[in-house]
Amino acid sequence: MAKPTVFVTRRLPNALLQPLKDAVHLHMWEEELEPVPRETLLEAAAAADGLLTMLSDRIDRALIERAPRLKVVANLAVGFDNIDLAACEERGVIVCNTPDVLTETTADLTFALLMATARRLIEAADYVKNGQWKEWGPYLLAGKDIHHQTIGIFGMGRIGAAVAKRAKGFDMDVIYHNRSRNEKAEKELGARYVGFDELLETADYVVSLLPLTEETRGLFGRAAFKKMKKDAIFINAGRGAVVDEDALYEALVQGEIAAAGLDVFQREPIGKDHPLLKLKQVVALPHIGSASVATRTKMIELCRENLLNVLVRGQSPLTPVTASR
Template sequence: MPTTAPRLIRSIRLLDAAEARIASEFTAPPPPQSPLATDALLALAHEYQPTAMLVTHMTPLRATDIAALPECVKLVATVSVGLDHLDLAALHARGITVSNTPDVLTDCNADLSMMLILAASRRAAEYFTLVKTGWTRPLGLGDMLGHRVTGKRLGIVGMGRIGQAVARRARGFDMEILYHNRSRLPPEHEAGATYYAQLEDMLPQCDILTLHAPAQSSGAPLMDERTLSLLPRGAVLVNAARGKLVDESALMNALRSGHLAGAGLDVYQTEPNPNPELVAMPNVFTTPHTGSATVETRTAMCMLALDNVAALAAGRPLPSRVTP
């Protein structure tokens, strides 16, 4: 291995194809057997003196952690789109470049969102439980009826890459697309969707609401008792974006009262230990934060993170640099 190969450390073992690339193109210690805590990653950085660090949301870097990094670290490459686990201001203040992995996970996140929409609307969690625990009699004509997705009004909060990809899939179900975004999209990107500048104006029109926005800077939930009450009775809520977007106590109340017919959730306020009362509700379909969890997408995320390390070492523009 040439001594000029870029030096890196990672907080977690990457997928096999990416690990093979590290062995071929980079100088790195063996991959960790389990995800490293932040203090263990900092200790490894001082021991190994890398130019770049690859991290995920499981290893947050806050201001005090960043202040403790050795001077050799020039890049923090997160194998994620989200940046909530990084103090960007502190990293940039130290002159450390940051990269993430957008675009490559758009389709898989949109696929999962459609799965949540279908599963929550068609009572998939209840059907699964019934068959697994003992389906002993035929269902009557009016038993365990879900709601049709085809032709419904789908409200999308956050019409970025993933929101637009969900809209494309929903059009295959002849759904009417409504959306709320910080700004209106150009007509060619709207593709006939109806824009609402105010979320409160859109919510009463939504049969199904799906969230694809970042967490609010205030930390307050976007969907709380007030905003949930604006949805029509019998609506479905889907969240595959950020757990902080939803007040889970208010959500449970809306589900118990029947104001909401169901919910499809991939993210939660507390992970990896979501509220057991919430996930046990029969009309909640749950997945464990797996929007990007396919071989193809996770491999592409790892490779894009390594592309950023290689570009930094070669003095080229980074393919997915996060600007201050």
């Protein structure tokens, strides 16, 4: 029986892919920081039985319909809004993601981003590096307390619960909003379920960990920011497109909220001339929520094992988002 063919859309460590290379015909885009061009991806997918993709790769209906052999897409992310799930279901293509292995690392980054924004750490570090620190002052770069404040988490899944656990270590009050109640978080962490409006109006820190869906797209717009406290800080470590960035910029400039910490954006990479990057009260990161060496290694290994299970071992994938017909 002929070996299946797998295409990897970004350069990954050979040592991690070796078990896959031993079992399949593996082809890989050899750039780490440059996405595979669309035409190259379409051509490779047309001859592939499996794809190992990044969140930045658009796996849409047009690609699926040009890939008659495709059986499985292993996405190197917990999210999968880059993939047309309906088209995959129709064609019997299994979609897999990488949940669980990145939960704690992403929660670390989310809380670090909250702390950096609240205590103005990036601004303070630049102040020293730029030679501006001449004297001490009582309110020099004074920020906002974190301890004993209220954190409002929208998206109380695995990562949200892990963020809430960290917040409890700072004696924060935890409120949350979600499509459904998270009774485990309520029982173990003392998190309190509230409506969306109450979360916006009550929280000192509003943290979005939402997936991108038609319901969440642009959810944080002008109306949402106007309901927040004037000294509130907004953190987004979920998906960029849940935020209307023009509305966020306006809210920050008008003083409707105090600051924002952002790891994700509507369009990535964000351009250096984007208005949000001109504001000192914005901490912007290049989508590094799960970017620790250990976690990225586990994510790659999970993608590899999902591909091997489906294409070689005749087994079910470890972390399917969709199942084949």
